Amino acid sequence: MKASIIVIFFGVFLTCTYAAKEATKKIKKAKLYVPQIDCDAKAGKIINPEFIAKCPPGCQDVKYRVYGTDIYASFSSVCGAAIHSGIIDNTGGKILVQKVAGHAGYRGSFSNGVRSLSLPRWRESFLVSEGKPRKGVTYPSTLEYSSSKSTAVKPEPKKPEQDLKALKSAGTSNTSEKALEQGDTGRKVDQTSPVPTPTIQLATTTPTPTSTTTDPFTTTPKPTTTPATTRTTTAAAAVKSRPGLQHRVRDTGSSSVHPAYSSVAAAASRQVQAAQGRGLNTAFRGPSTSTNNRNILRPSTGFASKEDLNPKPLEATSQGNPSCKVDLSFLMDGSWSIGKRRFQLQKQFLSNVAQALGIGSAGPLMGIVQYGDDPSTEFNLKTYANPKDLRNAIEKIPQKGGLSNVGKALSFVNKNFFSDANGNRGGAPNVVVVMVDGWPTDRVEEASRLARESGINIFFVTIEAAAENEKQNVIEPNFVDKAVCRTNGFYSISVPSWFGLHKIVQPLVKRVCDTDRLVCSKTCLNSADIGFVIDGSSSVGTGNFRTVLQFVANISKEFEISDTDTRIGAVQYTYEQRLEFSFDKYSTKQDVLSAIKRISYWSGGTSTGAAISYTSEQLFTKSKPNKRKIMILITDGRSYDDVRVPAMTAHQNGVIAYSIGVAWAAEDELEAIATDPDKEHSFFVDEFDNLYQFVNPLIQNICTEFNSQPRN
Numbered sequence: 001m002k003a004s005i006i007v008i009f010f011g012v013f014l015t016c017t018y019a020a021k022e023a024t025k026k027i028k029k030a031k032l033y034v035p036q037i038d039c040d041a042k043a044g045k046i047i048n049p050e051f052i053a054k055c056p057p058g059c060q061d062v063k064y065r066v067y068g069t070d071i072y073a074s075f076s077s078v079c080g081a082a083i084h085s086g087i088i089d090n091t092g093g094k095i096l097v098q099k100v101a102g103h104a105g106y107r108g109s110f111s112n113g114v115r116s117l118s119l120p121r122w123r124e125s126f127l128v129s130e131g132k133p134r135k136g137v138t139y140p141s142t143l144e145y146s147s148s149k150s151t152a153v154k155p156e157p158k159k160p161e162q163d164l165k166a167l168k169s170a171g172t173s174n175t176s177e178k179a180l181e182q183g184d185t186g187r188k189v190d191q192t193s194p195v196p197t198p199t200i201q202l203a204t205t206t207p208t209p210t211s212t213t214t215d216p217f218t219t220t221p222k223p224t225t226t227p228a229t230t231r232t233t234t235a236a237a238a239v240k241s242r243p244g245l246q247h248r249v250r251d252t253g254s255s256s257v258h259p260a261y262s263s264v265a266a267a268a269s270r271q272v273q274a275a276q277g278r279g280l281n282t283a284f285r286g287p288s289t290s291t292n293n294r295n296i297l298r299p300s301t302g303f304a305s306k307e308d309l310n311p312k313p314l315e316a317t318s319q320g321n322p323s324c325k326v327d328l329s330f331l332m333d334g335s336w337s338i339g340k341r342r343f344q345l346q347k348q349f350l351s352n353v354a355q356a357l358g359i360g361s362a363g364p365l366m367g368i369v370q371y372g373d374d375p376s377t378e379f380n381l382k383t384y385a386n387p388k389d390l391r392n393a394i395e396k397i398p399q400k401g402g403l404s405n406v407g408k409a410l411s412f413v414n415k416n417f418f419s420d421a422n423g424n425r426g427g428a429p430n431v432v433v434v435m436v437d438g439w440p441t442d443r444v445e446e447a448s449r450l451a452r453e454s455g456i457n458i459f460f461v462t463i464e465a466a467a468e469n470e471k472q473n474v475i476e477p478n479f480v481d482k483a484v485c486r487t488n489g490f491y492s493i494s495v496p497s498w499f500g501l502h503k504i505v506q507p508l509v510k511r512v513c514d515t516d517r518l519v520c521s522k523t524c525l526n527s528a529d530i531g532f533v534i535d536g537s538s539s540v541g542t543g544n545f546r547t548v549l550q551f552v553a554n555i556s557k558e559f560e561i562s563d564t565d566t567r568i569g570a571v572q573y574t575y576e577q578r579l580e581f582s583f584d585k586y587s588t589k590q591d592v593l594s595a596i597k598r599i600s601y602w603s604g605g606t607s608t609g610a611a612i613s614y615t616s617e618q619l620f621t622k623s624k625p626n627k628r629k630i631m632i633l634i635t636d637g638r639s640y641d642d643v644r645v646p647a648m649t650a651h652q653n654g655v656i657a658y659s660i661g662v663a664w665a666a667e668d669e670l671e672a673i674a675t676d677p678d679k680e681h682s683f684f685v686d687e688f689d690n691l692y693q694f695v696n697p698l699i700q701n702i703c704t705e706f707n708s709q710p711r712n
Helices: 002-029 078-084 160-169 174-181 259-277 336-357 387-395 406-417 445-453 468-473 479-483 498-512 542-556 589-597 608-618 644-652 667-673 688-707
Strands: 050-055 071-073 093-103 122-130 189-191 200-203 232-235 247-249 327-333 365-371 375-379 430-437 456-463 492-495 528-535 567-573 577-581 628-635 655-662 682-685
Touching (some): 071 093, 078 122, 336 365, 336 430, 365 406, 375 406, 406 430, 406 445, 406 456, 430 498, 445 456, 456 479, 456 498, 492 498, 528 542, 528 608, 542 589, 542 628, 567 589, 567 608, 577 608, 608 628, 644 655, 644 667, 655 667, 667 682, 682 688
Parallel strands (some): 327 365, 327 430, 430 456, 456 492
Antiparallel strands (some): 050 093, 071 122, 093 122, 189 247, 200 232, 365 375
């Protein structure tokens, strides 16, 4: 009996176990249904605190606004933020969204074809990552949206004391506010230890809000949510400091609010208090027109009004000022030493410069790189093509903080900024204007030299330079003269105070637009008239003559050829001389290379002296005044006439002569033809097939000689 009961019990147990396993398999096999959202879906309109969704194609559009970088304000387009962060591209795809607490400031940037905007603060944020479910988390198959028509209970107006408490809890220091009101008059304070950046707290919200999250553009009061269990992550980074370096710090304050926004928080609180005192059921608005509030929120504060958060579409491209066609990059000082007030003055200055320049597609184009510990591009040359949009973008730039690493910023600009992808136009001079508060915290000489050799005209605007008792802290004495294009005073402006910066707007604009004096646009590869003098005598032979032409072509293709850059001409000689083509005949590299290929072998004697005189008269007398005149002569034998007098005459007329001898060429004649020091300007090779070895040494010699010119 007992045995049969046990058998029955085990049978039931095995049946139940099998059924449970089968049910589990079915559950595991059930696929997660991923809801699809629209391109304009905002995280703040979706109640779910964490969800997976699928974005459609085509969300990489300027009309889908995104606010922030890495951490985004909740009224951003979810799909736009996913593209900006690189999780998906414009073809769409699955994403994971996690709501987090509001942030003290959101930094705008340009990434993956999406321009995100900056914002001082907002009550809710979100993170976006790959659309893979996290272990142990259940995701909804249908998203809950807040109703746009729903309303929240109107909160009672706070007393002024309550507002003050709220402001203090946000981290705004009375000291920093007082410093702002007094105009940041404090002089440089020595820093012997790193200045910590503000602590950022990210609270991951787990419960579902019980009320409506509204768009910032509506007039619905702030929502009330149920208490949330949060997980707080603290991220703090210390500003780099160099041993023994005493760096200036003015008015960073002691708040947990980012120093660039502490004044904004105080001003915003005062405006809310005033609005609630009047019984207005409204969200934040722009600056008040009343007498008492007129100066509470200036355009320079960076506070985002309704118009800022919902910017108008970009204006049509402006033609600009055609008499000032330059590609211009401002290196903006974002270090902590500058302080909040002075950073706003710097932005106002750049805005005024943009207006005075007359930005446009046929005139000057302007981009901005901000530097601190490390540089970053705020926007490039092709981002904005009219003054109004450019000025609006400048106004939204937040302060980076950190040290004043100008050398690192110059290297960054030289390697990254002036590229075709960033809007560099090629025919327009490249200009960099470096804004420096006091002095750099790294070395600039080497980075500046490389930038100049790349054709970049470097200007320095130095504000509040080191006083006598501060010069011991300057890492690199005379850093301005070591950095600028020329040391004649044209490329440097010193301003005693940030509050006098507005006085140099017109002088600076006049200088950067004076393209005739932007001499650093000229490099060893784009500023010469090069005349090839080619021996076509019988001893060369047809096959070797083609080798010589290939050598000429290989040298020519290394230069930037156009009617305003390097120009190429050619003469062939035997007893007689023939002008193959002049400097003004061809204005593109391809046309020049094709013309070289078409030169026909002449054959005859070797009158090298007469060929030098002919080249001087027929080619170099027609050279442009601002061009370096370079003659490259190739011969395979001794000349039938004298070469010394014609060569000396050419040297006296400013022609830099290189001589290249092959086989039976006389080395004494090669040295007589070459410019002093002749050992550096004459070359000899025993066979025509080895001519190729001299291409790189020849180019290197031309560039070394060009770059060693005096910079005064």
